[in-house]
Amino acid sequence: MVIKVEDALRADRLTELKHPDEAAGVPAVARKEGRAPQIVPDANQQTPAVGQRVTRPDSRPHITGQTRYIDDLSFPNMLHMKILRSEHAHARIRAIDVSEAEKMPGVVATLTGREIPVNSFGPSYQDQPVLADEKVRHMGDGVVAVAAETEQLAQDALARIKVEYEPLPLVLDPLEAMNDDAPKIHGDSNIYATKAIRKGDVESALAEADLVMEGRFSTQMVEHVPMEPHATIAMWEPDGRLKILSSLGRITLGRADVARTLDMPVNRIQIVGTIVGGNFGGKNEITTEPVLALLARKTGRPVKGVFTRQDEFVSSTTRHPFIMDYRTGVRKDGRILARKVRIVADGGAYCSWSETTLGKGAILSVGPYRIDHLEVKAYAVYTNKTTCGAMRGFGAPQVCFGYESHMDDIARELGIDPLEIRLRNAFDEGSSSPTGQVLHSVAVKESLETVAHRVGWREQTS
Amino acid sequence: MRHRGRGIACMWYPIGFTVAANPSAAVVKVNEDGSATVLTGTVETGQGALTVLGQIAAEELGIAADDVHLVSGDTDATPMDTGAIASRTTYVTGNAIQMAAAEAKKILFEVAAPMLGVRPEQLEARDRRIQVIGFPQKNLPIGEVAHHAQVVMGRPPLGSASYNPPTVAMDPETGQGKPFSTYVYAAQVAEVEVDDETGEVEVLRIVAAHDCGTPINPTLVEGQVEGGISMGVGLALQEEILFDAEGRQINPNLTNYIMPTSLDMPEVEVDIVKNYDPTGPFGAKGVGEPTSVPTAAAIANAIYDAVGVRIHSLPATSEKVLMALREKRAMQKQIPAE
Numbered sequence: 001m002v003i004k005v006e007d008a009l010r011a012d013r014l015t016e017l018k019h020p021d022e023a024a025g026v027p028a029v030a031r032k033e034g035r036a037p038q039i040v041p042d043a044n045q046q047t048p049a050v051g052q053r054v055t056r057p058d059s060r061p062h063i064t065g066q067t068r069y070i071d072d073l074s075f076p077n078m079l080h081m082k083i084l085r086s087e088h089a090h091a092r093i094r095a096i097d098v099s100e101a102e103k104m105p106g107v108v109a110t111l112t113g114r115e116i117p118v119n120s121f122g123p124s125y126q127d128q129p130v131l132a133d134e135k136v137r138h139m140g141d142g143v144v145a146v147a148a149e150t151e152q153l154a155q156d157a158l159a160r161i162k163v164e165y166e167p168l169p170l171v172l173d174p175l176e177a178m179n180d181d182a183p184k185i186h187g188d189s190n191i192y193a194t195k196a197i198r199k200g201d202v203e204s205a206l207a208e209a210d211l212v213m214e215g216r217f218s219t220q221m222v223e224h225v226p227m228e229p230h231a232t233i234a235m236w237e238p239d240g241r242l243k244i245l246s247s248l249g250r251i252t253l254g255r256a257d258v259a260r261t262l263d264m265p266v267n268r269i270q271i272v273g274t275i276v277g278g279n280f281g282g283k284n285e286i287t288t289e290p291v292l293a294l295l296a297r298k299t300g301r302p303v304k305g306v307f308t309r310q311d312e313f314v315s316s317t318t319r320h321p322f323i324m325d326y327r328t329g330v331r332k333d334g335r336i337l338a339r340k341v342r343i344v345a346d347g348g349a350y351c352s353w354s355e356t357t358l359g360k361g362a363i364l365s366v367g368p369y370r371i372d373h374l375e376v377k378a379y380a381v382y383t384n385k386t387t388c389g390a391m392r393g394f395g396a397p398q399v400c401f402g403y404e405s406h407m408d409d410i411a412r413e414l415g416i417d418p419l420e421i422r423l424r425n426a427f428d429e430g431s432s433s434p435t436g437q438v439l440h441s442v443a444v445k446e447s448l449e450t451v452a453h454r455v456g457w458r459e460q461t462s
Numbered sequence: 463m464r465h466r467g468r469g470i471a472c473m474w475y476p477i478g479f480t481v482a483a484n485p486s487a488a489v490v491k492v493n494e495d496g497s498a499t500v501l502t503g504t505v506e507t508g509q510g511a512l513t514v515l516g517q518i519a520a521e522e523l524g525i526a527a528d529d530v531h532l533v534s535g536d537t538d539a540t541p542m543d544t545g546a547i548a549s550r551t552t553y554v555t556g557n558a559i560q561m562a563a564a565e566a567k568k569i570l571f572e573v574a575a576p577m578l579g580v581r582p583e584q585l586e587a588r589d590r591r592i593q594v595i596g597f598p599q600k601n602l603p604i605g606e607v608a609h610h611a612q613v614v615m616g617r618p619p620l621g622s623a624s625y626n627p628p629t630v631a632m633d634p635e636t637g638q639g640k641p642f643s644t645y646v647y648a649a650q651v652a653e654v655e656v657d658d659e660t661g662e663v664e665v666l667r668i669v670a671a672h673d674c675g676t677p678i679n680p681t682l683v684e685g686q687v688e689g690g691i692s693m694g695v696g697l698a699l700q701e702e703i704l705f706d707a708e709g710r711q712i713n714p715n716l717t718n719y720i721m722p723t724s725l726d727m728p729e730v731e732v733d734i735v736k737n738y739d740p741t742g743p744f745g746a747k748g749v750g751e752p753t754s755v756p757t758a759a760a761i762a763n764a765i766y767d768a769v770g771v772r773i774h775s776l777p778a779t780s781e782k783v784l785m786a787l788r789e790k791r792a793m794q795k796q797i798p799a800e
Contacts, residue, residue: 089709197637250545273535313714
């Protein structure tokens with residue numbers, strides 16, 4: 001893309017924009033007392049539009065409770081779906097008996113994994129069944145879905161379903177899962193993704209360092225906890241097209257996944273992404289959409305499925321726990337010469353976005369620092385736990401905790417101020433990234449100086 | 463006794479997918495009164511993306527945010543979009559919308575040029591007008607041009623475009639390549655108080671400076687930073703899904719999985735670092751995910767500064783901090799000299 005001079009000039013105007021009140025010279029007193037509106041033009045009506053503190057068109061309905069989320073929507077004859085989840089973290093499914101549940105008044109249909117035309121999905125590898133059919137790999141695996149006249153009837157019916165399991169040995173610790181003799185969750189290895197970054201000669205550079213620091217850092221599994229849980233309504237239109245209203249954040253790819261699992265042409269499916277009550281990465285792939293579609297087809301009625309908070313915790317994706325080993329060689333003046341990083345990401349039972357999270361985490365794990373000699377090795381590992389997937393930061397909060405804790409340890413060992421050691425190593429405009437990319441519009445030092453200035457970092461020693 | 467400490471952390475974060483194609487497409491229609499309708503396949507997930515995207519379309523067309531309406535999130539009605547993921551919406555979808563708006567604007571210019579007696583390339587769109595560059599008094603209201611284009615000339619001003627960030631595949635052995643088109647940067651400082659009798663950590667203040675290129679809407683940037691910090695505080699101190707030996711979650715509810723509430727939130731001060739990325743729409747990059755990246759590291763470093771214990775595993779619960787303090791005190795006891 002060509003850099004236009006007028007764009008660059010405009011940048012100055014854009015970044016120097018003040019609050020509209022301030023820009024219009026409204027006295028602070030008037031602003032506080034709310035007398036400004038007569039004088040201050042509405043930001044939504046201003047040109048140029050970029051840089052304006054425009055208010056969101058959806059803020060008023062959100063605040064006044066008029067926003068309609070999926071759970072607020074209802075259609076004539078709509079049924080409600082609930083899912084029976086696994087009783088074991090790792091087991092073979094021997095038999096499923098839904099006959100008692102189906103006899104219950106108000107229960108209209110059930111669905112098992114074997115009824116799904118293509119019972120697998122996943123953004124990198126299609127290793128996840130929509131409903132588990134042969135094997136369950138964690139406690140959140142759905143096994144049977146029930147559609148009933150009310151949510152409560154659907155919930156009650158779950159207790160009448162009999163599933164016979166053959167428990168299998170399980171593995172919960174990602175480091176144990178990497179051992180050859182660990183129980184295998186899919187195929188013949190639990191390591192399903194590896195990433196490597198190599199640059200320079202890390203061993204020689206470590207040998208030349210004045211100090212070599214080591215540290216292990218680890219992070220936990222957390223949930224996105226959106227206020228609105230996953231919610232979907234599926235219905236078949238009279239012309240035979242499938243319509244899905246969903247809290248999905250990625251409708252184009254969601255439609256492709258639904259088409260694949262249902263073995264249907266893409267143009268016969270409409271997905272409407274409704275107003276989403278929080279996503280944070282957790283609503284980036286399909287969950288129950290194909291199940292609801294098939295139950296709607298079986299019953300000829302719209303079917304709604306809304307996760308409970310417990311469903312949200314146990315069956316939706318979570319943030320990967322990382323185990324990170326750092327080894328860094330530095331000069332006495334704080335310049336980093338070499339860094340080795342090893343990362344193990346606990347991916348839980350299915351790949352989901354682990355492969356890509358691992359890639360991003362591996363690249364970012366070096367930190368925003370100029371380091372010529374590098375070696376990063378990262379592994380994603382299956383365990384019989386809740387699936388880890390996309391979550392705000394995608395591996396970055398984990399590795400940032402690693403490289404920045406490690407950085408302070410190095411600074412303390414060398415007797416250098418934590419701000420100064422970062423400034424001595426931070427990327428500049430044109431620096432080479434760990435993957436050898438020449439970086440542009442770099443602002444690490446500016447960011448550090450901005451926070452340092454605001455807190456008076458250099459004025460007070462702690 | 464409560465001890466104060468401060469910690470700093472910085473980070474970098476990429477915009478868009480790692481190497482893999484992640485295009486967005488957009489359609490921009492200028493209506494006969496000069497207002498505009500944008501079709502986008504992204505979904506508003508609460509971050510204010512549609513507002514920002516509307517501002518990008520408005521800027522290109524020289525109109526105001528309220529002059530633009532966005533139709534989104536319907537696979538039947540909107541063009542493909544890789545979706546609200548990877549902090550990519552402002553940058554990738556924004557570029558597509560800016561390009562589509564430029565296409566629509568081209569038609570407006572072609573229609574306006576003979577009306578103003580100039581060539582199309584001599585025109586600009588500004589303040590709801592199509593005007594001659596350097597001679598702003600020679601202008602026509604955009605609504606008049608749009609009406610003329612559609613009703614008289616039979617050329618409805620609309621445009622469509624798609625954008626995919628340029629990347630270079632990474633070498634599988636060395637990882638060398640250009641996995642992302644651009645990155646954003648940030649730093650945060652946390653000020654904490656640690657109680658050495660209970661291990662409790664209270665975050666008093668977080669100061670955050672984030673680069674997002676041009677802030678298309680500074681209010682929404684600040685909102686993202688504040689929200690990201692609340693997630694960062696949860697990651698640092700409280701949140702953790704726990705399992706029993708059978709692999710069952712033991713706290714799958716908000717009674718036992720403790721998230722920060724408004725009462726747990728520290729004072730938050732946000733600075734937007736001045737920057738401009740020539741590859742983004744009007745210099746913009748993104749801000750969604752990075753806001754939650756450095757918080758936990760800054761808090762962990764502040765805990766060390768306060769009480770001299772290094773937390774190696776998150777979350778830094780009171781129990782964990784207290785155990786570390788006990789261990790430190792035990793190590794400090796000297797064996798008496800003979």
